[in-house]
Amino acid sequence: MQLQRDGGVATIVLDRPGTKNALDVEMTDELTACLRDLQRDEDVKALVLTGAGGDFCAGGDVKGMGRSGPRNPEQRRAAMTRYRELTLALLGLDKPLVAALDGVAYGAGMSMALTADIVLVSSRVRLAMVFHRIGLVPDLGAWYTLPRVVGLQRAKELVFSAREVGAEEALRMGLALEVLAPEALLPRAQAIAQSFAGASATAMSLSKKALQASLQSELPTMLDLEALAQPIAAGSEYAAEAVRRFAAKEPAQFRWPSA
Template identity: 40%
Template sequence: MSQPVLSKLQSGVLTLTMNRPDTLNSADDAMLSALVSALEEAGSAPEVRVVVLTGAGRGFCAGADLSMMAGNAGSPTRFSEHLEHTFNPLIRAIAELPQPVISAVNGVAAGAGASLALICDIRLWSSAASAVQVFSNIGLIPDAGSTWLLPRLVGYARAFELMAFAERVTPEDALRLGLCEHVYAAEQFAAQVQGYAERLAARPLSALTLTKQALRLNLSATLHEALHTEARLQDAAGASWEHQEGVAAFLEKRKPNFLKQP
């Protein structure tokens, strides 16, 4: 049996590849559990500076594996129970991971697969990628965080329209709407993602970790609360060796080295 998630560490970049290509990486319990475990391990691994999440084959993630979720006749599926032990822990793990997480959307991201792409800190798309909030096609509401994530990116009305009509989003639309930061040619996608991730890995990790915390916390904060959070986290950033290195490099007119603590 093939591994549900493939893992590769290169130059501080941990690439986690969802590995069910025959189903466009539709998510079963084994794959979701493996992803959560891999992220938990990465969070305490000093050699991991950036995590990339991508899919094997033609798809990023086609959402939940519906063949495993069908309820018995007269006994509807308890979706809440399924979500609380599958997708929801994974969404939380990505949001709470100390390191930045990049979604490398190589193909279709549908349903909860689109949520996985959106929750990451940076979204990079292949020219062969697409996304669709497919839930309404099967009489369900968007889940795995989509109703929280999508309106914050595109606004309430556009999010509702994408969800109501299950519109397919192209790379051009994703870039225009702010659903991704960059689109790369499909034939160069893996190399471009690795290069981008390595550039991010060379940045000061403690500062990025604290920046991620501040952004996540302040998504639902008032300005007063945000100012307090920034001040508190700035104390932590200012006490780091990376801050000392950055200041020293500025004064010495050289490029800072954030990869190795002096």
């Protein structure tokens, strides 16, 4: 795994050559620890998650599991505890996470992508909930995230069939926000992340947490949360500077980059 920093943006690159960046024990633990460190780092305002070598992530390291021999229930439970911690680290980020998917995003790789706030894909991307092909069930939180992204019936179809989804279908389903040429994928992801780095960290964190809670909350609850959050956002130094800039007709600190 590689970690690159540019201003307020941290780019995490999954990098296991020869495995299409499949998750093994070491990379799972390293990624979880990295996400927790970045969450605590006040200088980091946004994150990009991508893969090296033309692929995002092939999922769990199934070949490595096979080479290690049969595992007892305790060993399997330990492995799932690792995935639980990684899932919580991903979904627990209160900073924007942009995923840039090229090549394969299979199994746990697709599950990781579902935890991102913004998902960009290359024109050659291939996504699949492949778990049923090998007699397993989705992990890394996909039972929770997938229905929230594509709806319940479509989520069932993707899980039950274990079929592959290409770039344009991913766009139509809402699995991806944009489809880009492979060479344009990472620069676009980093441009979006850099724009987030210029936004209010307070407002971004409040909005992210509220939106994540919205699908299991009722309207009165969300209105109460809104009433609590807005005074916090409005009282920030960022908001005061934004109002000053607006009144002075100066450029805004935050602007979404054009495609």
